[in-house]
Every structure is written in C-alpha cells, then in structure tokens.
Amino acid sequence: MASSAMLQNIAVASSAATSVARFRSIAAAPSSQRVALGQSHLGSAKVFFTPARIGSRSSSHRAATQVVALKDPSSQDNLKRAVAKKAIELVKSGMVVGLGTGSTSSMAIEELGNLIQANKLKDIVGVATSYQSKVLARQFGVKTVDLNDVNHIDIAFDGADEVDSGMSLIKGGGAAHTMEKVVDSIAKECVILIDETKVVKTLGLSFPVPVEVLPFALAPVLRALAALGGQPEIRTALRKDGPVITDLGNMVVDVRFPEGVKDPAEMETKINMIPGVIDNGLFINVAHKVLVGTKDGDETSVVEFAEFVSSMKSSTEGVSA
Ligand SMILES: O=C[C@H](O)[C@H](O)[C@H](O)COP(=O)(O)O
Secondary structure, three states, X not given: OOOHHHHHHHHHHOOHHHHHHHOHHHHHOOHHHOOEOOHHHHOOOOOEEEEOOOOOOOHHHHHHHOOOOOOOHHHHHHHHHHHHHHHHOOOOOOOEEEXXXXXXXXXXXXXXXXXXXXOOOOOOEEEEOOHHHHHHHHHOOOOEOOHHHOOOOOEEEEOOOEEOOOOOEEOOOOOOHHHHHHHHHHOOEEEEEEEHHHEOOOOOOOOOEEEEEOHXXXXXXXXXXXXXXXXXXXXXXXXXXXXXEOOOOOEEEEEEOOOOOOOHHHHHHHHHOOOOEEEEOEEOOOOOEEEEXXXXXXXXXXXXXXXXXXXXXXXXXXXXX
C-alpha cells in the first residue's frame, strides 16, 4: 500500500514547484559557474554552463537538491539497496548481464558480485555501460566483456532519473545514457530500479533531458534545442573546470522544458534528428520491468511498477473521497 508520505512525494514530484526547488542550486550557482555563451553563436538561446550533477542523481546530490527525497538520505539509499537486492534475484547462472550506471546500478553490481563470490551464481559476464560500472564490476568480482564480444544480453539492470506512468524514462544524470540506451535496448529484459521518488506524472518537469552532443556541433545543436522549446545548459564538471566530457568523448547538454515533456516519444525522436546529437536521455519502450522501492513508516518494500501505480491510485481515491 502506498504510504501518505509516499503520496506526498509523488504529488510534489509532479509539481512545478519541485522543479524550481530541485534546480534552486542552478539559480544559486555563483556567476563564475554560470557563464553565458556568446549570443552571436546561439541566436536568441539563453544558455549557461552549469555545474555537473545539478539536476542529476548521485544520492548525495539528490538528497541535497530534491525536495521529494525522503528526509533521511540514508532511507533513500536503503530503498535503492532493497531494489538492487530484489533485482538480482532475476539473474540466473550463465547469463550475460547489462550493467547500468549510477548509484542504484552500483548497488546492483555489488549485489551481483556478492552472489558470484558466494558461488550462488556461475558463468556470469557483465557488459558495462560506463567506466564507472566497469570499475565497480571489477571491484566486486563481476567479469566484464565488450558489447561487441557478445551476441545478446539476457538481462540489463539500470537506474532512472524519472519514470512516468507509461514506463517512459529520463536517464543520463550521470551522463551515461548513450551507452545505457544501447545496452538496455538490446537486453531481452531491461529492468529499471528506482525508489519511489523517481515516479512522476509528466517527464521533464523536474529533471532536464540530458543530450549527448558532438563537441564540433555544439552551437548549432544548442540553437536547435532552443527551437524545440527547450532551455539548454551545458553540463560542467564539479571538480574540474569546464564541461563534462562523457566516456565517449562528447559533451552533455541538459535541456529543461518548463512545461514538461508532453510527448516523450516524439521529443526523443526530434532531439535525435538534430545533426550532432549522439543520443538523448528519453527512453521510450525500453523498460520491460520497473521495480520500485517504497517506504511505509519503517517498512521498506519492493513492488512492481503496476502495483505501485495502482496502490497510489487507490490511496489517492481514498484521500480525496
Ligand atoms: O547516466 C546515468 C544513468 O542514467 C543513471 O542510471 C540515472 O541517472 C539514475 O541514477 P541513480 O540511480 O544514481 O539515481
């Protein structure tokens, strides 16, 4: 059953107020971190460089900027851990496993490694979606191979920044969405692991759409993204001056849509049609299963998405009745 705290989270997650609050760090960023690009290059688009992980999803960052986050950040981590453990139950010996990126995926990689070390799973190979997941896999004893060395992926685990009721996703808070989309799309089963704060009514109201961009094409891509009604911001690193460079050597532009993304499938295609765009963080019809970590009082549970949504609806009906 959905808790009232959870319902509040959902309600807040889908409000514009949340969007403002989540991005208050951008507004509060010192001017040295908000460098307007030359307007001559960008036409009328107002574009700023913004620090990395603003609007992104490392647990500490999310805890600091996301008002929907559970009050105690460790509770959010507990939910992620519970989901990660549950998800790994789906893995069988001999499988090729897609290893997502981010804090939730990291826990899944660790749990997978634990089972391999305990000899409860054998002959597992992982396909990493980033340096991060590759390094973690090595650290936890999960053998990895290149995507080009396998002819299929049995199951992929990945996190998400937002999930709507149709299981469309925004991903890319860690700038890994291009490789993730390849691996997740190929997988026979793509399992998305989230805590309840990630579920929203409308994608993009709170979280920007990350777009991986060929550096050569940056200015025209920024103009084209603005022409789609977006507010593009180049993601910059937190502990390095300058832009975030992805594992594939490209830049990341976070695009905010003040009204949210009304038609995620159409927007995914439109953005990807812009020459110079490598891929964007809208994932449509990629997730086969979404596991949601929820908290009711002290009780943590993991439920399938449909169950989560229906318990949310029935609780909402109960509240409004
Ligand atoms: O680029 C990063 C990925 O798309 C992540 O899976 C996503 O940002 C969710 O990350 P987290 O599990 O840390 O919230």
